[in-house]
Amino acid sequence: MKKSILLPLSVLVAVYFLWDGAVLLSKSDIFPRPSQVFFAIVELIQRGLLLKYVVASLFRVSVGFVLAVLIGVPLGLLLGWFRSAFLAFNPLIQILRPISPIAWIPIAILWFKVDDRAPIFLIFLSSLFPITVTAIAAVQNIQPVYVRAAQNFGVTRIDLFKRVIFPACLPQIITSLRISLGIAWLVVVAAEMIAVNSGLGYLIIDARNAGKRYDLVVAGMLMIGLIGLLLDLLVRSLERFEEVKWGYSERS
Amino acid sequence: MISVRDLGLTFLGKRGAPPIEVLRSVNLEVLPGQFVCIVGPSGCGKTTLLNIITGFLKQSAGDVLVQGAPVKGPDPRRIFVFQDNGVFPWLTVEQNIGFGIARRSLQEQREIVHRYVQMVGLTGFEKAYPRELSGGMRQRVEIARALAPNPEIIYMDEPFGALDFITRLKMRADLTRIWQEEKKTILFVTHDIEESVQLADRVVVMSSRPGTIRKQIRIELPRPRDLDSPEYLDVRDEIFRTIGMSLKVGVG
Numbered sequence: 001m002k003k004s005i006l007l008p009l010s011v012l013v014a015v016y017f018l019w020d021g022a023v024l025l026s027k028s029d030i031f032p033r034p035s036q037v038f039f040a041i042v043e044l045i046q047r048g049l050l051l052k053y054v055v056a057s058l059f060r061v062s063v064g065f066v067l068a069v070l071i072g073v074p075l076g077l078l079l080g081w082f083r084s085a086f087l088a089f090n091p092l093i094q095i096l097r098p099i100s101p102i103a104w105i106p107i108a109i110l111w112f113k114v115d116d117r118a119p120i121f122l123i124f125l126s127s128l129f130p131i132t133v134t135a136i137a138a139v140q141n142i143q144p145v146y147v148r149a150a151q152n153f154g155v156t157r158i159d160l161f162k163r164v165i166f167p168a169c170l171p172q173i174i175t176s177l178r179i180s181l182g183i184a185w186l187v188v189v190a191a192e193m194i195a196v197n198s199g200l201g202y203l204i205i206d207a208r209n210a211g212k213r214y215d216l217v218v219a220g221m222l223m224i225g226l227i228g229l230l231l232d233l234l235v236r237s238l239e240r241f242e243e244v245k246w247g248y249s250e251r252s
Numbered sequence: 253m254i255s256v257r258d259l260g261l262t263f264l265g266k267r268g269a270p271p272i273e274v275l276r277s278v279n280l281e282v283l284p285g286q287f288v289c290i291v292g293p294s295g296c297g298k299t300t301l302l303n304i305i306t307g308f309l310k311q312s313a314g315d316v317l318v319q320g321a322p323v324k325g326p327d328p329r330r331i332f333v334f335q336d337n338g339v340f341p342w343l344t345v346e347q348n349i350g351f352g353i354a355r356r357s358l359q360e361q362r363e364i365v366h367r368y369v370q371m372v373g374l375t376g377f378e379k380a381y382p383r384e385l386s387g388g389m390r391q392r393v394e395i396a397r398a399l400a401p402n403p404e405i406i407y408m409d410e411p412f413g414a415l416d417f418i419t420r421l422k423m424r425a426d427l428t429r430i431w432q433e434e435k436k437t438i439l440f441v442t443h444d445i446e447e448s449v450q451l452a453d454r455v456v457v458m459s460s461r462p463g464t465i466r467k468q469i470r471i472e473l474p475r476p477r478d479l480d481s482p483e484y485l486d487v488r489d490e491i492f493r494t495i496g497m498s499l500k501v502g503v504g
Binding site: 152167168 | 330336337341343382383
C-alpha cells in the first residue's frame with residue numbers, strides 16, 4: 001500500500017485503540033467509547049437529525065460566506081486601488097477586525113432574535129474581514145508592470161479591474177477564501193450553541209444539557225471535523241485552475 | 253516621428269537633501285521606421301528617459317512630441333516592451349498576444365494572433381501559460397503582444413537583459429527580421445554596447461549624473477551584420493571610447 005495512505009491510517013487505528021483503552025481503563029460511564037460514537041451517528045441518521053442539522057449549519061455558513069465574498073472582494077479591490085478610500089476606511093477596518101465574531105453574539109441576538117439571521121450575520125462578519133484585508137493587500141502589492149502594460153494598451157478603468165487587477169489578485173483571494181471558510185465553520189458551531197435551535201453546534205450543546213449524552217456530543221464533533229475537511233478540500237480545488245496556478249509555489 | 257527637446261528631470265531631494273538631477277537638456281529626433289538604440293552606463297537615466305517618452309513619467313523641463321503632438325500619457329499607438337516580465341501569467345500565450353486587440357472582431361483577433369504567434373516562432377505554444385515557457389519565449393510573447401495592435405512605435409527597455417547569451421543573440425536576429433518585415437519605429441534602451449551596434453541605425457550614447465546625450469553615431473552597415481567585420485568593430489570601439497571605457501582588462 002502507498003505510504004501516503006498507510007501512515008495516516010496507522011495513526012488513526014492507533015488513536016482508536018488508545019481512545020477505547022483509555023475509556024475502558026477509566027471505567028467512565030459518561031465518556032463514550034468509539035463504538036458508542038459510531039452508534040450515536042447511526043441513531044442521528046435514523047432519527048433524521050444528522051442530515052437536518054448538517055444542512056442547517058451548511059446553509060448558514062454558505063449564505064454568510066457568500067455574502068462576505070460578494071461584498072468583501074469588490075470592497076477590498078476598490079480600497080486597495082483608491083488610495084484616499086483606503087486612508088479613510090482602513091483605521092475603521094483595523095479596529096473592527098480584531099473583535100472576535102463570538103463577541104458579536106449578544107448584538108446579533110439583539111438585532112435578529114433567535115433566528116437563522118443571527119449566525120448568518122456572525123459568519124458574514126468573520127469572513128468579511130480576512131477577505132477584504134487580503135484583497136486590499138493583493139491590489140497594493142500588484143506588480144506595477146502589469147498595470148502599466150494594460151494602461152499602455154488603452155484599457156478602460158473597468159477593463160483594468162476586470163482583465164488585470166482581479167486576475168492578478170485572484171490567487172491570494174482564493175487563499176483568503178480558504179482561511180475564512182475555515183473560520184466561518186468554527187464560528188457557526190459557536191453561534192449555534194447560543195443563538196439558534198438547530199445545527200451541529202446546537203446538537204452538541206443540547207446533547208450535553210438534555211441528558212449528558214456525550215456519545216452524541218462526540219458524534220457531533222466528529223461530523224464537524226469531517227465536514228470542515230470537505231469544505232477545505234472544496235476551496236482548495238479552486239487553486240488548481242490554470243488561471244491561478246501561477247500564484248502558488250510549485251511544491252504542492 | 254519622435255522629437256525630444258531640451259528635456260530635463262529633477263527629483264526633489266527627500267528631507268532637505270539636495271535635489272537630484274536625473275536628466276539634463278536631452279535632445280533627440282527619431283524618424284519613422286528608424287531603429288534607434290540608447291546606450292549608457294547603468295544609472296544614466298536611459299530607462300527614465302524612455303518612461304518619459306512613453307508618458308509613464310512626467311518631465312520637469314522640455315517637451316516630448318510624437319507626430320508633432322505633446323505626449324500626455326501612454327497611448328496604444330506606442331507600445332512599451334518591458335525589461336522584466338510584463339506578460340500576464342493568468343493568460344495563455346494567445347490570450348496575452350490578443351490583449352490589446354480585444355475590441356476587434358473575434359475573426360480578426362484570431363487572424364492577428366495567429367500571424368504574430370508565427371512571426372515570433374511560438375507555433376504550438378498558443379495554449380501554454382507563461383510559467384510553462386522559458387524566459388526567451390516569454391519575451392517573444394511580450395514582443396508579439398506589442399506588435400498585435402499595430403502600433404507606430406515600439407519602445408523597448410532592455411528586453412533581452414534577463415536572457416542568457418545564446419538566447420540573446422537569437423532574439424536580436426529575430427527582432428531585426430521582424431523590424432524589417434513590420435517597418436516599425438523602434439526606440440531601444442540597452443546597456444549592452446554590442447547589442448546596440450548589432451541592432452541600430454543609430455546609437456545614442458548617454459553619460460550619467462545628470463544623464464545627457466554625449467554622442468550620436470550613425471551605423472550604415474548592411475544587415476545581416478557581420479560581427480567580425482572591421483567596420484563593425486570600429487563602431488563598437490568608438491562607442492566604448494565615448495563611454496570612457498578601456499578595451500583591455502587587467503593591468504600590464
